[in-house]
Amino acid sequence: xxxxxQPDIHITVSEGASLELRCNYSYGATPYLFWYVQSPGQGLQxxxxxxxxxxxxxxxKGFEAEFKRSQSSFNLRKPSVHWxxxxxxxxxxxxxxxxxxxxxxxxxxVSP
Amino acid sequence: xxxxxxxxxxxxxxxxxxxxxxxNPISGHATLYWYQQILGQGPKLLIQxxxxxxxxxxxxxxxxxxxxxxxxVDSTLKIQPAKLEDxxxxxCASSFPGPQETQYFGPxxxxxxx
Numbered sequence: 388x389x390x391x392x393q394p395d396i397h398i399t400v401s402e403g404a405s406l407e408l409r410c411n412y413s414y415g416a417t418p419y420l421f422w423y424v425q426s427p428g429q430g431l432q433x434x435x436x437x438x439x440x441x442x443x444x445x446x447x448k449g450f451e452a453e454f455k456r457s458q459s460s461f462n463l464r465k466p467s468v469h470w471x472x473x474x475x476x477x478x479x480x481x482x483x484x485x486x487x488x489x490x491x492x493x494x495x496x497v498s499p
Numbered sequence: 500x501x502x503x504x505x506x507x508x509x510x511x512x513x514x515x516x517x518x519x520x521x522x523n524p525i526s527g528h529a530t531l532y533w534y535q536q537i538l539g540q541g542p543k544l545l546i547q548x549x550x551x552x553x554x555x556x557x558x559x560x561x562x563x564x565x566x567x568x569x570x571x572v573d574s575t576l577k578i579q580p581a582k583l584e585d586x587x588x589x590x591c592a593s594s595f596p597g598p599q600e601t602q603y604f605g606p607x608x609x610x611x612x613x
Contacts, residue, residue, distance in 0.1 A: 431604040438599045477541050489541030
């Protein structure tokens with residue numbers, strides 16, 4: 388069965404500092420990987436996705452993620468965090484035509 | 500392009516009452532999903548439709564939850580009777596079947612059962 392682990396429930400980062408959110412997955416085949424962001428009271432917005440090819444993928448709002456098959460990881464990064472990035476971030480794994488399995492999320496807090 | 504629409508955005512009911520949620524997917528998206536997101540957790544799939552047929556409803560509590568997508572476009576999710584543990588956000592998502600299929604989510608319906 389597929390699963391996603393986001394080991395950090397909360398992370399606090401100073402504004403302007405770099406960010407890395409961790410995601411580890413378990414999947415029997417080549418996975419499709421996604422990062423979504425959820426602001427309070429909102430639905431999920433797609434940040435970026437990986438299907439195949441270049442293992443470093445760029446997304447919206449200056450985010451990027453790197454797929455590392457050997458580590459079963461798909462960590463999300465941003466070089467400089469803005470206060471508006473405060474939200475909950477979800478990593479998800481799936482495959483073509485299948486449902487997504489989500490992690491429990493990481494809440495990002497941005498301090499001034 | 501319009502996104503996934505959901506209504507209502509908020510609903511408060513008492514236990515044992517019934518409630519219904521509506522979802523209109525992105526135009527042309529054949530696949531529609533309903534997820535339940537309990538506070539502090541990631542979304543969990545309830546049911547997946549391909550056009551008007553059910554693909555996966557293995558995690559739908561069928562004694563109280565039902566869903567339909569009669570014309571293969573919009574969909575309704577119903578809970579009858581509601582329990583306290585049904586308090587959650589109900590998210591609808593849609594996707595266009597293909598090699599790089601991506602799910603796009605609506606704003607969700609926040610349900611509180613008292």
